[in-house]
Amino acid sequence: MSDVSLTVNGKRVSGSAEDRTLLVHFLREHLGLTGTHVGCDTSQCGACVVHVDGKAVKSCTMLAAQASGSTIVTIEGLANGAELHPVQAAFKEHHGLQCGFCTPGMIMTATDMIARHPEGLDEATVRAELEGNICRCTGYHNIVKAILAASETMAKGAKGKAKQAA
Amino acid sequence: MYSVNYHRASSVADAAKLLKNGDAKLLSGGMTLIPAMKTRLASPSDLVDVSRLKDLQGVKVSGKTVTIGAATTHYDVSTDEKLRKACPALAHMASLIGDPAVRHRGTIGGSIANNDPAADYPAALLALGATIITNKREIAADKFFKGLFETALKEGEIITAVSFTAPAKAAYQKFRNPASRYAIVGVFVTKGKDGVRAAVTGAGEDGVFRSREIEAALATNFDAAALGGIKVPAKGLMSDIHASADYRANLIAVMAKRAVAAANA
Numbered sequence: 001m002s003d004v005s006l007t008v009n010g011k012r013v014s015g016s017a018e019d020r021t022l023l024v025h026f027l028r029e030h031l032g033l034t035g036t037h038v039g040c041d042t043s044q045c046g047a048c049v050v051h052v053d054g055k056a057v058k059s060c061t062m063l064a065a066q067a068s069g070s071t072i073v074t075i076e077g078l079a080n081g082a083e084l085h086p087v088q089a090a091f092k093e094h095h096g097l098q099c100g101f102c103t104p105g106m107i108m109t110a111t112d113m114i115a116r117h118p119e120g121l122d123e124a125t126v127r128a129e130l131e132g133n134i135c136r137c138t139g140y141h142n143i144v145k146a147i148l149a150a151s152e153t154m155a156k157g158a159k160g161k162a163k164q165a166a
Numbered sequence: 167m168y169s170v171n172y173h174r175a176s177s178v179a180d181a182a183k184l185l186k187n188g189d190a191k192l193l194s195g196g197m198t199l200i201p202a203m204k205t206r207l208a209s210p211s212d213l214v215d216v217s218r219l220k221d222l223q224g225v226k227v228s229g230k231t232v233t234i235g236a237a238t239t240h241y242d243v244s245t246d247e248k249l250r251k252a253c254p255a256l257a258h259m260a261s262l263i264g265d266p267a268v269r270h271r272g273t274i275g276g277s278i279a280n281n282d283p284a285a286d287y288p289a290a291l292l293a294l295g296a297t298i299i300t301n302k303r304e305i306a307a308d309k310f311f312k313g314l315f316e317t318a319l320k321e322g323e324i325i326t327a328v329s330f331t332a333p334a335k336a337a338y339q340k341f342r343n344p345a346s347r348y349a350i351v352g353v354f355v356t357k358g359k360d361g362v363r364a365a366v367t368g369a370g371e372d373g374v375f376r377s378r379e380i381e382a383a384l385a386t387n388f389d390a391a392a393l394g395g396i397k398v399p400a401k402g403l404m405s406d407i408h409a410s411a412d413y414r415a416n417l418i419a420v421m422a423k424r425a426v427a428a429a430n431a
Contacts (some may be wrong), residue, residue, distance in 0.1 A: 002172055019172035019213075022200075043201055046267065055241070055270040061200045062271065065172040066193070066215055109267065116266075131347070132265025 002065035008033070009077030017064045024048045026064035027074060035075035035104050039134070046133030049105040049112075050074045056112035058132070075104035078111065086157065087111050087150040096146030098137035109133050110147045114154055121151045167203050171212040175219060178301050178324055185322050187212040192324060194237050195271035197264065198280050217273065222326055227252045233329040236275025240264070243274060255336035255429070259290050259354065262340060264347055275325040278310070281317050281373060283404070284348035288374035290338060292365035293354035296330035313372045333358030335388065337428035339421045340368070343408055350409050351417040355380070355425045357388045364422055369403050369414040380422045389430065390423040 004026060005014040015030045027033045027050065036059060039047030043061040050059045051073040078085035084092065087110050097103045113129045114121065121129075126144045135143060171188075175181035184190065188211035193199055195217060202208040216222060222237035227248040234243060243249065244261035263269055263277075263286055277287040278298065291298070291307045298305045301324045310318045319325070333356040340352035349368030356363050364380040367373075379399070383392050398418045403411035 018169065020167045020170050022167075041204065043197065043268065046265070049267055056267045057270050058267045061196060063172060063196070063200070063213075065174075066196065066217070068174075113266070129266055132267050 002068065004030075004064045004068045006067060006069075007071040009073060019063065019065050021064045022060055023050070023052075023062045023064045023067045023072075024059035026067075027059060027072070030064075033074050033076050037101060037104055039101065039105070044132070044134065045102065045105070046109060047102050047105040049108040049133070051108060051112060054115075056109050073108075075107060078107065085111070086153045087114070087147070090146040090150035090153065091143070094142050094146040094149055096139070096143045098135075098139045102133060102135045102137075106130075106133050106135065106143055110143075110150065113147065114151045117151070118155075118158075120155060121148060123148065168206065168209045170203070170210060172215065173212060174215045178216070178219065178221060178326060181214050181216050181219070181324055182301055182322055184212070184214040185324075187214075190214055192216055192276075192279070194273040194276035195239060196276075197268050197272035198276065198282065216275075216324070217271075222275065225249050227332075230332045231329060232256075232332055233327050234274055235327050236325040237273050238275075240269035240272050240274070240277075241266070244269065252332040253294075253330075253336060255338055255354070255356075256290055256294070259286050259338040262286065262338070262342075274328060278328070279317060279319060279325055281311055281313075281315050282348070283314050283370060283373040284343075284346075284350075284352075284368040285374075286338070286340065286349060286352055286367060289349075289352050289354040289365040289367035291328060291330070292374055292376060293356045293363045294330040294333065294336070295356075295358070295360065295363060296328050298325055299327045299329060300325050308376075311374050316373070331358065335429040337425045339424040339428060341417050341421055351414055351421050353377075353380075353418060353421040353425045355384070355422060355429055357384075357429065361385060362388060364425075366418055369418060371402050371404050375402075377418060377422070380418070384426065388426065390427045393419060393423045393426065396422075 037047035039045035048060040173184045190212035191210035193213040193215045222235040225246040226233045240260045240263045296307045335357040338354040340349040352367040362384040398415045400411040400415040403414045405411045
């Protein structure tokens with residue numbers, strides 16, 4: 001057994017888990033954070049993407065014990081109360097989901113992608129960056145649109161904040 | 167997944183000690199080992215996690231000498247500014263591995279220790295004439311990659327870094343399996359002070375290899391045109407549901423031409 005201590009969505013949590021416990025199972029079953037999904041369980045589909053120390057990773061391919069000591073953000077940690085995160089709002093606005101199963105992973109991948117491309121995104125980059133996320137409804141078109149829109153909104157927001165600070 | 171005992175190493179020496187537990191394996195990013203354990207292709211009794219060891223992380227460039235810590239992630243290799251200047255081909259190659267989430271975890275040491283016959287790094291290190299540094303010795307890439315999933319590593323030996331001299335020209339081109347993103351054929355070419363080297367991944371029955379035909383054709387003229395009429399033998403190449411040996415042989419020539427063109431661009 002491993003003692004697993006994490007900061008998840010800003011809260012310190014700890015628990016005991018078998019060493020073989022995957023991070024996604026720790027989040028879902030020990031912490032009750034079922035927003036992170038298990039799709040393929042073979043590191044291909046990306047439904048389980050969460051941020052570990054600020055980087056998007058597939059939580060089905062990491063042991064909870066490996067993550068111990070890290071800061072995790074899951075889909076539940078994005079919204080600010082009732083106010084959706086700009087990426088969530090863009091997925092809603094552009095209908096970037098059909099059945100919704102892949103959506104948590106898509107959104108966590110998208111927020112990571114936008115953070116890594118402060119210069120902005122184009123369609124080709126978004127599609128290439130979504131390589132590790134599969135939507136079995138094949139709803140990529142609106143997912144890409146939503147990510148592009150969110151990237152613009154967030155760039156404007158960042159500029160606005162910079163202006164305020166100045 | 168089978169039950170397993172997890173250990174987090176506090177140093178390379180500690181990892182070497184922990185490796186003596188049962189049938190222990192080193193765990194770095196886990197992007198291959200964990201899926202292999204889930205499907206029960208691997209069933210180590212113990213895992214020794216070296217991914218957080220600071221000594222094993224980071225890219226150092228000193229003049230033409232590049233040293234990359236074994237636990238450096240593909241993402242960190244692909245985005246390292248010093249490496250992008252010294253050897254952009256290797257940074258580009260790292261950006262083609264898997265997907266962004268996989269690149270955030272997978273490491274160069276893990277990739278070469280596993281020596282998957284379709285992995286990218288073995289071709290890069292072989293073409294760069296790199297040296298693999300372990301906790302015990304230094305091994306030339308030419309002697310390191312031994313066959314399918316086989317390396318010169320001995321029991322309990324831990325890769326700590328790889329190092330190479332940045333070549334004047336280099337490039338990597340791969341033809342990907344559209345599902346797995348692994349190379350059906352990948353060719354890494356370099357032109358350095360010791361001549362031209364061309365290493366092929368994804369195709370060899372014994373894993374990564376240097377293509378003597380391509381190296382000979384490019385030796386006097388490092389130009390895609392020098393590969394115009396080249397015939398790469400299909401003998402010793404893999405045939406599977408994705409591609410026949412003949413198809414792979416042809417692809418090696420095509421990818422080599424593209425790589426040389428990219429290296430000269």
